[in-house]
Amino acid sequence: MTIQPLAITDVPSGAAVGAAWHDENVTTSAPAMIGRDADLARLSERLDEVRAGAPFTVIVGGEAGIGKTRLIREFQRGLPNDVLLLTGQCVDLGSVAAPYAPVKTALRTLVSEVGAERVLTAVGPGRAALVALLPELAQIEPGEIGAPGKGIESSQLHEGIAVLLETFSRDRPIVFVIEDLHWVDAASLALLRFLMRALGSSRVLTVLSFRTEDVTRGHPLRAFLAEADRDRWVERRELGRLTRPQVRKFVRSMIVDDAPSERVLDNVFRRSDGVPFFVEELVGIDGCRDEGFVPDTLRELLLARYERLPDSAQELLRLISTGGVRVAHALLSEVYTGSADELDSAARQCVQYGVISIDGDDYAFRHALVREAILSDLLPGERARFHARYAEAYEAAAEAGTRRLAAEISFHWLGAHDAARAFPATMQAMREARAAAAYATAAQLGERALGLWDVVPDAAAAAGMGKLELMGRTASHLRNAGEGERSLALIRAALAECPRDDANYPRLLRDKALYLGNVGKGGSIEVLEEALEALDRLGDAVPGELRPTVLSALAGRLMIDGRLDDAAEVADRALAAAIELGSPRYASIATNLAAISRSDRGEVEAGLAMLERARELAQGDGAAMLRYWVNASDLHYLIGRYPEAVRLAEDGLARARAQGVERSSGVILASNAVDPLFALGEWQRADALIERALALDPPVPFTAYLQRARIWAALWRGDVTGATDMLRRAKPAMASVMEVEMQTRLAVGRVAGEVALANDDLGAAWREANVLLHEQYLPLPGYALPFVWVAARVIAAVRARPGAVPPTVADQVDAAEPAFRELLERLSNWPTHALWAALFDAELATVDQGSGADVPGADPSAWRRAVEAAAAPEAPGFLAPYALLRRGEAELAAADRAAARATLQQAFDLAEAGGVGAVRERIERVASTAAIALEGAARPHGAEAAGIAGAATSDADALAAAELTARERQVLELLAEGLSNRQIGERLFISGKTASVHVSAILRKLGAATRTEAAYRAGALR
Template sequence: MTALLPGAAAWQDEYMQSSQASSTMIGREEELRALAESYGLAVQSKPQAVVVAGEAGLGKTRLLREFLHGTAASARVLSGQCVDLGPLAAPYAPIAAVLRALASEIGLAELLDLAGPGRDALALLLPEAGTAEPALPTANLVLEAVSTVLERAAESLPTVVVVEDLHWADESSLAVLGFILRAFDGGKFMLVMTYRSDDVHRGHPLRAFLAEVERGRYAKNIRLGRLGRDQVRQQVEAITGAPASYELVENVLSRSDGIPFFVEELVGVDGCATPTELPSSLRDLLLARYERMDEPVQYFLRVIAAGGTCVPHLLAESAFDRTLDDFEASARLAQQANLIGIDGDSYTFRHALLREAIHADLLPGERTRFHTRYAQALESGDPAHRDTAAVAYHWDAANVPDKTFKASVTAMGEAWRSFAYTTSARMGERALELWDSVDRPEQAAGMPRYRLMGRTAEAHNLAGDGERSLAVIRLAAGEPAATGHARARLLADQARYLGFNAKAGSEELLLQALELVPPDTDENLRARLLNWLAARYMLAGTLDEAIAVATEALNLAAAAGNDEERSVAANLRGVSRINAGDVAGGREDLESAEGLAEGNAQALLRFRVNYSDTLNLLGLYNESIEVAEAGIARARQLGVERTTGALLSSNAVEPLFALGDWSRAAALLERNLQLSPPSSFHAYLMRSKIWSTLWGGDIAGADTLFRRWQPLLRELARVEMQSRLHLAILSTELAWAQGELDHAWQEASFILSPAFRPLPGYDLPLLAVAARVLAALRRAGVQGPADDERRLRAVLARDSFWPTHPAWQALYDAELGGTQGTGDDPAGWNRAGLHAAALPAHLRHYIGLRTGQAQLAAGHRTEAAATLRAAVDGGNASGAHLVAELARDLAAQAGLALDGPRQRPNDDELTGRERQVLALVADGLSNREIGERLFISGKTASVHVSAIMRKLGASSRTEAASRALKRT
């Protein structure tokens, strides 16, 4: 043991033999029990997540220490600490610490084996895991690799991962933790996290993460409160080992406000008998015991405070400019005084508040000296393991602009390569702040300021901060040095960010960019700009312009031999041609786009985005899902899950709902909403969320969501015709469900306005909804303009080339059928039912509802009861509970009992011929094909099918076949 420093006071020697922390934890029995309960569930392979929140000093770390002491014999405990380096904190620090703790226990080789295919991605967090760049380094591979390692580690041995001080966590670490919360379905795993609640202000990035935790399946929140009078008494007596007087307890309580750490500090400074003996401020309280140490110990603590809350021994030793004996002796005394602790090979302050107080007490010269030494020590380390973010932090704290600037630019690039985009953006912002304070900044940065601005803007965009990305890219485009092709690229980026954030103006910016890249200058850049412009025209519904610009891009890219841009151009032209009426030509373009995209990940993703959407609109739901899901998987691999991946997910959600697979659609929807995608992609997902909430039967909930998100939806609708038509459908259906028919018609009649541009896949559903509202108005005795129906039918006729047109036509005709044009003709609804398989699942059950309504109007009560019962069953089974509720309400109004025995009358038994027809229906044959097989006319086959559906109480051919199979 190292001897005491010369001159150490005798009282100090005696004082340091005891600790001011009470041996018994006071007032946390319920919280400790809650942690133990969660651990018990984790041991049963029910993964648990617990967040412990509380003000600074309430004892979060002490609570965890007590909890972990009770699990040490049965569990593996892995800890990670978030560090307080402000906006220049390195990404993934606590996650890397957890992985290193595991590697030290099982060995690095076994840890890499646990990662499986993701082992290369771990090199982004653990340089010692390998020096080679991963073959496909992506953000999501990092998330999946960490999750896989921990999940496999927890298969045999209960594993508790502790991450403290989340209020200092970088967004990349939060992304990993969030992914773990979503990904874990089994294993003996428990994740415990703490944060300082008084530091999490409005707008703090941790708030979104905490909201995600609260929605988790196995999440638990523990909030620590302050101690009461009796608990303060118990703590004082546990520390002093003697009864506490009333005056002492009152003084300590009034000055500590019941915060355990302050109680310990107050008792530890020797004077608590009267108020005058207590320190006069929090800072004085925190520094009281520090100031009673000898000067060498104080100096050591100041050096450590400059290093952070947890400082590796070798780094601290490098920053300490006195003798090694002085260092070791001071460290020993500081530890014995309970001011610091030892965590592995690092020094940690007993409490972060103490470190903050000591650091704030540094003299300006000391601050510069100490942080300079830390920066130099970090820079002299192994380049492969160098923490450039920490280097930037220390140079910044030392107020050395040139070195801070260069380190920030380097750290920006490293954070980008590890997909820590928020950190990358912050490093870029710091470098830009210092630009004018640095000698020859362009040379130091290796790029002009506008390019640094552009990279910073892109980092903001990828991190999800759309407003900031737009603000920075506007400044970049306005830089005097940004001219010619460089400015064209910046304008194009600005146009992209506008599109991502549902803002107008993209087309004008792209036209300006094209003027800066005239023909025969840079064919590849010009082709790319033309493709972006064609995409904006396509989304705006100006299809002729989209086709023309995409054709120009296609020819230009072909001449330049650029297959990627050729694929994108063919893709855009194909979708536009299909929507304009040339379905066959458009399909040829799309096939060409897929072939040209082979081997190019980004081009293939763009193809899958547009192709999956087109397949869905064409009614090819299974194929659409297959294409979208392949794209989603690839987007995750490429680290663009929250951008392109969110768009593909939106494309998968719609056909999943259309097939009636609501649970799968809802799960995909929620996962992607949690990723906080850019505004426009978020709007697509929220639109599906509102729609499914409405048809799920929660009209009030849908209305609340719609009111909240309506500004964003309407903003997007101003720049995208498909979104405008989607919005018209959603707002019309919501108003219809609420009984606000006038408002519903106002929303639906957008399709008759001059602003409307035809997009058949969106027009046809809106036309059917408009017909529904028009019929409802007529039933209510409201007659609209005489030519409304005629004008609607004109749009319907114009879209007759669309493959699903017959089904939508049949639904439209049924809605406005009957003598009064109110949809009271059962035959019309039977005809619609024959086409129901081509429509989304909720409409198949809706057709059953309306068929029952028409049957009631015709006096066919027995048939109506069976039909409405099927609508209730089908709606509830699929998730379209709104249909079930409407069917039940209609039956109740008519006095029909739907809950009794569900047996058909004997006269509803199928004939032999009908059973033959039903077998062919089950095989998927059309009426014409059935007629050819049975040597009857198609019309006769249709009559048989209608009779079968009536007898079986089925609302569609598919449902009829399903019911028949159940009977057998």
């Protein structure tokens, strides 16, 4: 009888091993993987694609025991030598896992592979963030790196890791494996989400695995998986159970001789349900020859091998299970109470019996299910003792080394039911998580500490802070983790506990105001005003820097709300407080806010001078300089200085990348560069900035700015359908930002109005434009003036087609013109006022075409003035071809075909050169309708040349169509839309009387008695 060799066969003599576990002809696991060839091949295919420069993520899911780990191990074993393998495994530490635990393991592999110095050099500006994650790296160049964790943001760490992977993947393709995502910590999950979007120029294959049944409702992984399903660079592979033939092949691969009977094979398939791990366990029971040995329950099956081990080995397994799925030998030696020989003997038996395996220097359970079954077998007192041993061992390791282990210490002291020792460890773990920018984990640990507060003696001394401060810090971590509502709820709870004469009270009020703004709720201004009252009441009892921060926050909220006079006054107070404190940073921020507030109320030159002073004050202070670049670039764009706006935004973006904050300040600066680039006609550069910024997974407000720009660009480049779809999907997320930011309300409202106009939905367009008249304060001029122009287009469209909206709406629109003109006049001190006023006038200027009604937008002289205004340097590039198009239409309406042809040709050339697809397409339609041939324009042919939507589909239809002239077909189409003779004339640039002649000819040729019958015939022809 031949056997497959076991991993360990040399049991020490004298070891009490009890009854023989393995039959000689049975292996501990199948020597070959069965039923996963297609999955393995797919991973290899994805690796080939990654080699070519297309990063990809494969997520492997499946129930426990289905073979996820086996598949990944087989894939890893077959990797070519030039591939760099980085692996990490999530750790089961209950509800609060250690931050970045699997990522640290993978990065330490990278450090050992290429060297710490190369890693630190490659990460560049992300050095400090990486040292915060891996403190041992601080020993390499401690003088240059600085204090780990100080001022580190999660975006810096995320970008630093992305840079590392991108850099080293240029030399060697990287396979980045993270297993057991069902235990993933929030920080690692956020990083993986970022990497899936940001690794756009790398050769990295990311492989993730998770247990499907553990991802229940509310599990953070559910949202991650939902996002992944929408990503074209991500593939989900769900491993299914083995079929009956596959189970038969599986069993035979494990039993070398004595082929099992059909009854045994059927029994294994029935009892295992095709789950590979259960097949292995069933076959392992005496070769599965005797059905009487088959356990009745899953738990019995999982414990079958364990229960046949001697007591010493069982105790060791219980101890290991308390430590996790895998435990390092060095750690196990610290918590094991027996001798080293006894540990080796017991471990050897556990390995030989196939309960655990050796993985490097670690002991790992062959499957997590086995560990969970053994863990549930612990007695309460035994469990507490084991946890206490691990806690003490981790404490000793933390004191002796540079690794941060407070999360593990906290977990095990809690498991030992020792709150007094768990509490300080929890506080330290919170600090460590914050130092590594793991805000979600820091918040969870802060909440854990708050839960322990009342059961710990002298909690304030142990924490190093009072309960209110801990609540405030935890709320801040929640906000930075994106948990806006929870942060707001916690800060409200802190305020409810805080006496009004406590020094924490104004700080908590300031934080509440900030969090209200973060979640898109009103009330920030009132809360900040209350905070100022509290500061006045408490006097010197509060730190001096709190007053300028509260005043600056209030000035910013007032400015965003459009209360510019109040904002300027409060910003001046903030500046005085900053000067008194001697803080250039706060002085720069206050001056910056004062500059923008004054600019928005028309004092642009004074505002620009103040911005320059803010820049001088900010020198050497990265945060203050970034705020300068943000507001300076935006102001230069709004006043029409587009090249300077791009320069400022790109300078700031470069600094944001250098500081590792591209995901926050960098995204704002990128969006500030996008609009002036569009204005300059540099669509591709703007597109690249949008794609890069969105790939960084920015916060919701920043996403709103980028999506609005993307929608607008799609619309003016001719993709009306795409713009409409993007607006529909993005607007719900934009709503919260629009609620608290006037600039966003105006910018998004303008784009939404233009999209509605493009879709001929005049009712929706009016609803958007009408909002402009109902702002509580004077709208911000840089955003309002283009919106007023859109409102003029809506009014003109409704007047030209009064039947397109209900009569009551038409009356409202018609009566609104004076209000918009008044608003336009109130904004006359803005540098670009003349441009938008000229366009407004041209859209509504009328001429009498002899049909008894004035036609809006048909005055050639008004459009000549608009064309001159659109040629000015402060006019965005898309307006010049648009104004020329409208002038050409007006000249056609005035029967000046020669002038119209020249104007339309000029408009076409500008639109084509500037990439303004929407204008170019409309020019082509107008020229085609007026039978004007334009150089470079697409030539209609076939049915299109005849001016109809499509060819007739039957002989009779074709015959009928042939009887109509090209012009009559055009008139018939408009007749079918329900237009009057006058409206048909306006559309085709002919008189109403001529349209009437065409209608009479159509009725005669079609044999139609009425216009309705002719319209029906038009439908048949179509």
